[in-house]
Amino acid sequence: MKRFEAGKYLDLFRRELLERVIPFWLEHSLDRECGGYFTCLDRDGRVYDTTKFMWLQSRQVWMLSRLYNSLDKNEVWLDAARLGFEFIRKYGRDQSSGRVYFSLARDGRPLSIQRKIFAEVFYVMALNEYSRAAGDREINKEAVEIFEKVIKWAADPAALGRPLLEGQRPSSSLAVPMSILWMAEQLGRGGDEKAFQPFIDNSIKGILLHLKSEKKIVLENVAPDGSLLDGTNGRLINPGHAIEAGWFVLEEARKTGDREVKEKALKMIEWSLEKGWDKEYGGIFYFLDAEDFPSPHLEWFMKLWWPHCEAAYATLLAFRETGDKHFAALFQKVADYAFSRFSDPLYGEWFGYLDRHGMPTHTLKGGAYKGFFHVPRFLLLSIKLLEEIA
Amino acid sequence: MKRFEAGKYLDLFRRELLERVIPFWLEHSLDRECGGYFTCLDRDGRVYDTTKFMWLQSRQVWMLSRLYNSLDKNEVWLDAARLGFEFIRKYGRDQSSGRVYFSLARDGRPLSIQRKIFAEVFYVMALNEYSRAAGDREINKEAVEIFEKVIKWAADPAALGRPLLEGQRPSSSLAVPMSILWMAEQLGRGGDEKAFQPFIDNSIKGILLHLKSEKKIVLENVAPDGSLLDGTNGRLINPGHAIEAGWFVLEEARKTGDREVKEKALKMIEWSLEKGWDKEYGGIFYFLDAEDFPSPHLEWFMKLWWPHCEAAYATLLAFRETGDKHFAALFQKVADYAFSRFSDPLYGEWFGYLDRHGMPTHTLKGGAYKGFFHVPRFLLLSIKLLEEIA
Numbered sequence: 013m014k015r016f017e018a019g020k021y022l023d024l025f026r027r028e029l030l031e032r033v034i035p036f037w038l039e040h041s042l043d044r045e046c047g048g049y050f051t052c053l054d055r056d057g058r059v060y061d062t063t064k065f066m067w068l069q070s071r072q073v074w075m076l077s078r079l080y081n082s083l084d085k086n087e088v089w090l091d092a093a094r095l096g097f098e099f100i101r102k103y104g105r106d107q108s109s110g111r112v113y114f115s116l117a118r119d120g121r122p123l124s125i126q127r128k129i130f131a132e133v134f135y136v137m138a139l140n141e142y143s144r145a146a147g148d149r150e151i152n153k154e155a156v157e158i159f160e161k162v163i164k165w166a167a168d169p170a171a172l173g174r175p176l177l178e179g180q181r182p183s184s185s186l187a188v189p190m191s192i193l194w195m196a197e198q199l200g201r202g203g204d205e206k207a208f209q210p211f212i213d214n215s216i217k218g219i220l221l222h223l224k225s226e227k228k229i230v231l232e233n234v235a236p237d238g239s240l241l242d243g244t245n246g247r248l249i250n251p252g253h254a255i256e257a258g259w260f261v262l263e264e265a266r267k268t269g270d271r272e273v274k275e276k277a278l279k280m281i282e283w284s285l286e287k288g289w290d291k292e293y294g295g296i297f298y299f300l301d302a303e304d305f306p307s308p309h310l311e312w313f314m315k316l317w318w319p320h321c322e323a324a325y326a327t328l329l330a331f332r333e334t335g336d337k338h339f340a341a342l343f344q345k346v347a348d349y350a351f352s353r354f355s356d357p358l359y360g361e362w363f364g365y366l367d368r369h370g371m372p373t374h375t376l377k378g379g380a381y382k383g384f385f386h387v388p389r390f391l392l393l394s395i396k397l398l399e400e401i402a
Numbered sequence: 403m404k405r406f407e408a409g410k411y412l413d414l415f416r417r418e419l420l421e422r423v424i425p426f427w428l429e430h431s432l433d434r435e436c437g438g439y440f441t442c443l444d445r446d447g448r449v450y451d452t453t454k455f456m457w458l459q460s461r462q463v464w465m466l467s468r469l470y471n472s473l474d475k476n477e478v479w480l481d482a483a484r485l486g487f488e489f490i491r492k493y494g495r496d497q498s499s500g501r502v503y504f505s506l507a508r509d510g511r512p513l514s515i516q517r518k519i520f521a522e523v524f525y526v527m528a529l530n531e532y533s534r535a536a537g538d539r540e541i542n543k544e545a546v547e548i549f550e551k552v553i554k555w556a557a558d559p560a561a562l563g564r565p566l567l568e569g570q571r572p573s574s575s576l577a578v579p580m581s582i583l584w585m586a587e588q589l590g591r592g593g594d595e596k597a598f599q600p601f602i603d604n605s606i607k608g609i610l611l612h613l614k615s616e617k618k619i620v621l622e623n624v625a626p627d628g629s630l631l632d633g634t635n636g637r638l639i640n641p642g643h644a645i646e647a648g649w650f651v652l653e654e655a656r657k658t659g660d661r662e663v664k665e666k667a668l669k670m671i672e673w674s675l676e677k678g679w680d681k682e683y684g685g686i687f688y689f690l691d692a693e694d695f696p697s698p699h700l701e702w703f704m705k706l707w708w709p710h711c712e713a714a715y716a717t718l719l720a721f722r723e724t725g726d727k728h729f730a731a732l733f734q735k736v737a738d739y740a741f742s743r744f745s746d747p748l749y750g751e752w753f754g755y756l757d758r759h760g761m762p763t764h765t766l767k768g769g770a771y772k773g774f775f776h777v778p779r780f781l782l783l784s785i786k787l788l789e790e791i792a
Contacts, residue, residue, distance in 0.1 A: 052634065060695040061633040113567075121569030173563075177503075179511030243451040244442065305450040306766035310755055311700040313763050365700055367757060373703050376696035 016331070016340040018402035021347065022395060028351075029391040032360035034079070034089075036377065037384040041072070042092055046119050048099035051383040055375040056359050062118035066104055068383030069116075070134035073097050075384050077138070077145040083392060090145055097142045104135060110161070111172075115380075127172040132162050133191040140198050152199075159195050163211070166192060183245070184236050189218030190257050197264070212264055219257050220276055228283040229302050230254035247302040251288025252319020255281050259326035266333060278334065281326045285342060288319070293369050294349050296323060314373070315366040317382065320350040321390035325397075332397050362387050406721070406730045408792035411737065412785060418741075419781040422750035424469070424479075426767065427774040431462070432482055436509050438489030441773040445765040446749050452508035456494055458773030459506075460524035463487050465774050467528070467535040473782060480535055487532045494525060500551070501562075505770075517562040522552050523581040530588050542589075549585050553601070556582060573635070574626050579608030580647050587654070602654055609647050610666055618673040619692050620644035637692040641678025642709020645671050649716035656723060668724065671716045675732060678709070683759050684739050686710060704763070705756040707772065710740040711780035715787075722787050752777050 040057030041049040043064075051068040052061035076093035080086060103120030105112050112131040115123040125131075136155045143151035166188050170176045193215035200208035221238035222231050232248040233241055240246055258280030265274035288296045295315035299307050323346045331339035353370045354362040361377040376382070430447030431439040433454075441458040442451035466483035470476060493510030495502050502521040505513040515521075526545045533541035556578050560566040583605035590598035611628035612621050622638040623631055630636055648670030655664035678686045685705035689697050714737045721729035743760045744752040751767040766772070 054696060060691075061698075063633060117569035119569075122567040123569045124567065125565060175515060177512040177514065179507035179509075179513045243453060301450075306444060306764045306769070308451075308770055310704060310763075313757075314700060367703075368763075373700075373758075374696045379696070379698055 016337070016344075016401070018398050022398040022402055024351070025391050025395050025398065028355065029388060029395065032355070033362075033388050033391065036359070036361040037072070038088065038092060041378070041384065042095055043099075043118065044095070046099075047095060047102070048116075048120070049096055049384070051378040052380070053361075053376065053378040055356065055363075055377060057377070060376070063123065063380070064099070064103075064116040064118060064120070065380050065383075066100065066113050066115060066131045067134050067381070068378075068385070069096050069100050069104070070112075070131075070138035071383055071385040073100065073138035074134070074141045075388050077141040079388065079392060080145045081141065082396075093142055093145060097138065097146075100135065100138060110158075112158070127174040129162050129165050129172070129188070129191065132158050132165075133195055136162070136195050137198050140201075144202065156199060159199060162195070163192065181241060182236050183233050183241055184218065184221065184238075186219065186222050186230070186232050186250075186253060186257055189215040190253075190260060193219065193260055193264070197260075216261055216264060216273060219261055220273075222254070222257070223276055223280055225279065227302065228279075229287055230257070230280050230284050231302060244301065244305070244308050247305065249284070249287060249300040249302055250298070251284045251296050251300065252298070252316065252322050254284035255288075255319065255326045256322040258284065259322065259329050262326070262329055262333060274333065278330055281323075281330055282339075282342075285323055285327070285346070288323075290315075290368065295353070295366065295368075295370055296320060296346075313368045315353070315368070315370060317350070317354045317362050317364045318386040320346055320354065321386040324350055325390045325393050328394055328397050332401060406727070406734075406791070408788050412788040412792055414741070415781050415785050415788065418745065419778060419785065422745070423752075423774075423778050423781065426749070426751040427462070428478065428482060431768070431774065432485055433489075433508065434485070436489075437485060437492070438506075438510070439486055439774070441768040442770070443751075443766065443768040445746065445753075445767060447767070450766070453513065453770070454489070454493075454506040454508060454510070455770050455773075456490065456503050456505060456521045457524050457771070458768075458775070459486050459490050459494070460502075460521075460528035461773055461775040463490065463528035464524070464531045465778050467531040469778065469782060470535045471531065472786075483532055483535055487528065487536075490525065490528065500548075502548070517564040519552050519555050519562070519578070519581065522548050522555075523585060526552070526585050527588050530591075534592065546589060549589060552585070553582065571631060572626050573623050573631055574608065574611065574628075576609065576612050576620070576622050576640075576643060576647055579605040580643075580650060583609065583650050583654070587650075606651055606654060606663060609651055610663070612644070612647070613666055613670055615669065617692065618669075619677055620647070620670050620674050621692060634691065634695070634698050637695065639674070639677060639690040639692055640688070641674045641686050641690065642688070642706065642712050644674035645678075645709065645716045646712040648674065649712065649719050652716070652719055652723060664723065668720055671713075671720055672729075672732075675713055675717070675736070678713075680705075680758065685743070685756065685758075685760055686713060686736075703758045705743070705758070705760060707740070707744045707752050707754045708776040710736055710744065711776040714740055715780045715783050718784055718787050722791060 040053050043050055048064045048069050049072050050059045054060050073093050073096040076089045080089045103116055111125055112135045113122045114126045114131050117123055136159050139155035140152050143149055165171045193212055196208040196211035222234055232250045233245050235241055258277050262277035265277055290297055296319040298314050298316050299309045299312040301307055327339050327343035353366055363372040364382040365374045367373050430443050433440055438454045438459050439462050440449045444450050463483050463486040466479050470479045493506055501515055502525045503512045504516045504521050507513055526549050529541055529545035533539055555561045583602055586598040586601035612624055622640045623635050625631055648667050652667035655667055680687055686709040688704050688706050689699045689702040691697055717729050717733035743756055753762040754772040755764045757763050
């Protein structure tokens, strides 16, 4: 491999973020009439559904606030963050239970609520980051209060109303320790690191239970003691998710200097990308079965934008932490695939969904799960790293 | 078009059903140790997950019983039906609520329950058809009792525990009147027709609210008065489902001789097949948006086995009812696509999932939603019609 040309990627990523991604969302997603954001945007930004999905409302508040806090004190970004913040603060929670809704009508009236913790997770992230952008620590109190509830709910799977039935074997989903780690890292920023470090340490332990070194895989679901679960659910691999968990852990190991944890995080990234990469057509599969049995997911073979964002940043971080050119080569492979397949040369932003061959199956730029989040987060984090490298 | 060669299809369908479909399931799905059926079967019949999904347990009991009742008094089929019947009777329902579970562990312990009526619908079907096969009318009492509950639940969407939130607009899903029509037709068989006819009439009215003649489409979701709903949900088209509803209604119109209903049923089938057929690569899309906006379903472009089963039978029935060679040509187009793409020449049974180009994406023959149901039902019903035509 030639010398790694950090400057070239830095330039590409800056232009992508500032000229092609942020403008798309600022132009098309802001609902100045009812507040909050439209996220169901077609290729050219046309709104095809006005539902306000709370995951994406909160993620957009977080992302805009983070851009403001860490890249540029751009008042346009802060103003756009405020539009979403005021909307989720006013309409996002059920007043009687305190739960965060999953989706709202355009005007904020509630549509649905899930028996899962993730709407709360993104809400916590949004409030904390926005409180820093707005310079109002008072807002953060609500974030901490919900964080404490999520910790309790995560320890008691029946707490959100899903019945516990006797045939169920207790199971740990990778998403839960990842969410707690992510929230704890966020809430600890700016002075509260010590208070939240035990949650981080505990989450890392939980995440590493999913790493199966003898098979060189990361499983999505394991028993609470880390042992294998039977069947399709126990064999599920979500390579993009495992890679994302890998860089979460790697960033923590970078701070603490824990070499054993660092090695494990690098393995999570390397093995999941190796297992998840489609050797025939390129790109990262959405789901796999650890023993190559059929996936229960119809869309297992599709290439989604976000695993490629996660993998590009994770491999860049791994390169930064190790200096190992193998990771630089992986980064280039993933970034080159992603930019050539997902990035829309005509209207900006990225397509979300490709078939196995890498052709878009959907013209949309946003929907119920794709918003202003994975692409700008990956670009922002990568720009910071590339600045260090270059 | 040449003269329709009913005899050739009759021969093909008989061999497919008796030599390639039924033997696959009898050989691989019967769990003689714990009772019930394995449905997660790989291409060669290997079990890749032992979960017992109640939809598929009940559908297999129904299908085996129906084959026994209407094709051949084969004791092997009745014995296999009994294996499933005894399992679902023993383990299928929650004793406290009376609800039917969604899934069970291999040994019958409960795993999950849905806030939907469909596990009950298939359970009702199974008990009624099996009671006739076993010559035990006592069994049918439980079916009628659950049917009455389902009618109540269908009229009160919050009854199953899903919260009614203030932003929700009341919505009618095509699946609900279809399910009630299907159960009422089943329960009315053999003497009780009159008692169940009002449910059938009412369901047909409910189904026909989804037919939008001005746009030549059938919508999956409409307001209870038939008016259009906003957004992605209101524009959803599931062509296979609409075609299935069409032949349900056409069969009823055939009995009552109602010409207006018959014409509408024919339009449901014709328009949905026209809209749903992939003009570029062939096959029926899984989901579409009525105004061609992006689908919220990742797998919208895939070709699933069951819409092709439904469309082949529906067009054959339409041909039988009208003598219109246009429907014979549609039948041939769908049947030829289905047999050449889904039917597995090596191990029998059909593949379930193809990519847009018609190549299998999964090797499985069964899973959480594909069992011993759509393929044999389509073949059995078609054989009966082809015998009339030939």
